[in-house]
Each structure stands twice: as C-alpha cells, then as structure tokens.
Amino acid sequence: METKEAWHLTLVVFICWLAVFVRADAEDDIAFSAGESDTTKFGQAKSVRYLLYDVNPGEGFNLRRDVYMRVTNLVKELNKEEPWVLVLPPWGRLYHWKSPDLEQIKIPWSTFFDLPSLREHVPVIEFEEYLKLRGEPVIDEVYYLQGFKGGWTKWEEKMNITECNEGTGFVQDEEGNWYSWFFGYEEVYAKKFACLSYMGHATFIKPFLLKNTIGRCVMLPRAEVLLHDHFGNSEYWKARRSMVFAKHLRDIGDEFRRENLDSTDPEDKTELEDWTKMKRNHGDALGGPYVGVHLRRRDYLYAREGNLPSLKGAAKQIKKILKKYNLQKVFVATDAPSEEFEEFKNYFKKSKVYRFVPSKEIKEKYKDGGVAIIDQWIAAHARYFVGSYESTFSFRIQEEREILGFDPDMTFNRLCPDNDSDCEKPSIWKIVY
Ligand SMILES: Nc1nc2c(ncn2[C@@H]2O[C@H](COP(=O)(O)OP(=O)(O)OP(=O)(O)O)[C@@H](O)[C@H]2O)c(=O)[nH]1
Ligand SMILES: [Mg+2]
DSSP states (O other), rough: OHHHHHHHHHHHHHHHHHHHHTTSTTTOOOOOOOOOOOOOOOOGOOOOEEEEEOOTTOOHHHHHHHHHHHHHHHHHHHHHTSSSSEOOOOBOOOTTOOOOOOOOOOOGGGTTHHHHHHHHTEEEEEHHHHHHSSSOOHHHHHHHEOOOOOSSSSSOOOEEEOOOOOOOEEEEEEOOOOOOOOEEEEOEEEEEEEEEEEEGGGGHHHHHIIIIIOOOOOEEEEEGSSSSSSSHHHHHHHHHOOOOBOHHHHHHHHHHHHHOOOOOOHHTTOOOOOOTOOOOOOOOOOOEEEEEEEOTTHHHHTTTTSOOHHHHHHHHHHHHHHHHTTEEEEEEEOOOHHHHHHHEEEEEEESHHHHHHHOHHHHOOOOOOOHHHHHHHHHHHHHHEBOTTOOOOHHHHHHHHHTTTTTTTTTSSOOOOOOOOOOOOOOOOOOOO
C-alpha cells in the first residue's frame, strides 16, 4: 500500500471511530459500539470497507430514493460486524431530467440532501470523496444483481453467481480491467466483475459481503433487486427520516410559501427539528392555508392510462376540496408543460392557483432534481394534499407529511379518473418511531 493511501485509510478509520462518540447518544444505534464483553482494542480495528451501488438506468428519482433506504439498512447491518461506509452514487442521466442547456451528470448528493442528517443514520461519503480517499479510480469488486433466469414460481431467498442474463454494460479490456458508465467518470475501472442472481431482502446479501468478498470497495449495480427488509417499520422510517432535503432547497420552498401562500412554520405548526429527536403525533401539523396537488402528467398519461383525470376533471375535484375546507389557494406540483398548466389554471375563476417557476440561477444550480424537491417540499406543507395514482413522487410527499405530523386524512388522497369519482384511496403508510 502506498503511504498516501495508508494515511487516508487511517484517517477514515479515525473518522469512523470518532463517529462512535458523536453518535453515542443515538437511541438503540449500535452501529459502531462495542458490547460489554467485547475486548477489541483500537489497534485491532478492521480497515473500513466501502459499499457502492447503482440503480437500473430507467428508474426515476423517487424510486431511487427508496432504493437508498434499502441499501442504508444493509450498511447499518454490516456495521454491526465491521466498519462499512456507503458511497453515494452520483445523480445523473435520469429519464425525466431533460431541461435543455443543463449538464445533469455527476451531481453530488449534497445538491439534494442534507449529508449530516444522512450520516446520523449510516456513514456515507460522496463518490468524489471516495475517489480522493482511495487515490486511484478503482472499484475492487462488482456484483451485478439480476433476477433468476426464467423468473420464479415460489418466492424463497437465494443467490448464486451465474452467467449474466442481459447486456450489463460492463466490458473488459486487454489488461483485465472492467469499464462501464460509472456515473460519467471515465477513468474509473473495476478489477473484478460477476453477475449475481438474487432473490431476497437487502440484508440477505450481508454474509456474502462479509465472507465472500475481500475488496476494499464493493459495488452492487441494479440494487433495486434488493428488497426492503421491513417495509414500513421503525428502521424503514429511520432511513426515511434521515433523508432530509438540503437546506438551500427547503429555504427556497419556504420563501415561496411565505410570499405566495401565507404559509410559515410557526403558524402552520410544521417546524423541523433534528430528525433523531423529532417525534410528532398525527394532527400536530396544521399546514398552510392551501390545497397541495401533485398533478402528474407527461409519460404518466400513458403509463397509468385510465387512472388519471383530465385537466378539467382534476380542477373539478380540487374545487370541491377548496370548498370543503374553506380554502382559497391551490399549489400545483406538476411536470406538465406550461400550456397544460395554463389550461388547468383557467378552470378556476375564484381561487388562485400557483406553480413554482424556478429562476435561471436556481435551475442551473439545483437542476431538475432540485426543482422537483422544492415542489415536493411546498406540496408537503399544504393543509390538504392530493396526489396522483401510484406515483412514487406523490408517495414521497405523503411520507414527508407523515414526518411533519399531519392527520392522515389530509394526506392520503388521490385524484380520481373522470369516470370514477369515487375511486379507491391510496394505501395509508403511517409513520412508525
Ligand atoms: N418539478 C416537478 N417535477 C416532477 C413532478 N412530477 C414529476 N416530475 C418529474 O418526473 C419525475 C417523476 O418520476 P419518478 O420519480 O419516477 O416518479 P413517478 O414517475 O411519478 O412514479 P413511478 O414511475 O411510479 O416511480 C421526477 O423525478 C421529476 O423529474 C412535479 O410535480 N414537479
Ligand atoms: Mg417513474
């Protein structure tokens, strides 16, 4: 090992041990703590290992956030055995992020999320930090996750190194190194590559990572194959609560609320605290005096054909809600082109309808993902929220509202298609502490 690299490694071990003390008061968080009978000395501390992952290129922003939660809970489990750090896969090349003139690759997580909050759950570093620490652009082992060939009839947890099912996008050069997209970092290569057929929860891969891999950095592309260990329990919600949006985005959303929607945290009872200490009851949050709508359009009109209303139908449903709750303003989070938004707005004669339109500067700095988060943040603070059928974008807003402490009746609502005004409500996933 080169001296520079060795020094960096020592530094990382030290930072991680430091984290033990910083996090010592975190409730039942035993990631790095030693049991009473544990006689491990500092000198024997194992060197830190890194877990990197990626998601199927076709998946959207909001499902990717769900995959992050599954992987963090795996990292949390790994840390019960030895120190592992999660390397955050840079954002980019997302299907929906099409704004012209924007370079949307190699976006760090800090553009969208508050890293100190993520770190209160598991140790994480940005990919670029990893590359710096490592000193060379190398990933030691890659296990490309895939389903079992031919699908499955009986669900059981199993995994197997097998042939690759499909074009993986990984190619080997003459020297034996593997190259792939790697988030747009052309110099990055992997030393070892294999396909891993997998059916199971995220932590089912833990023994494999601990016993069958030795590389400092292991990458798992297609991590959406890993299932949630416990969907909706307190661990799930801890991971979710740690995903606090970056302050610069929350501030922009708060300013918009204040200036247009008469909405401030003290009045709306939506003040944010350190997530590890924040615990609200349902109904504690009041929300600003407006209806928040997530009006999903574009590709969803085909993907969820028959389950979305027309613009006119959506306006009709929202007018009913305004009347019922005696509200005058509507905030619309939407991916609709501006002509569609104008049409939608024109269906309202008495009420005011708002949309967040980013300045050029905001757009350049925070990209389509940042604007989407600002929309989610504003919609999450409404008195009443209504989303679009089975949209993960709407789900993330609903979760945000659970964290803030809204009455579930004011959160778990969806727009109905025109021909079914009494459509089925969305599933209610209440927060668990
Ligand atoms: N700014 C903004 N962007 C949106 C809105 N709705 C959708 N988008 C864009 O479209 C993307 C939505 O894709 P996903 O994150 O996959 O969510 P979804 O397509 O609604 O749900 P699934 O396909 O079920 O995952 C977002 O990441 C945004 O880029 C919105 O209300 N405001
Ligand atoms: Mg999608």
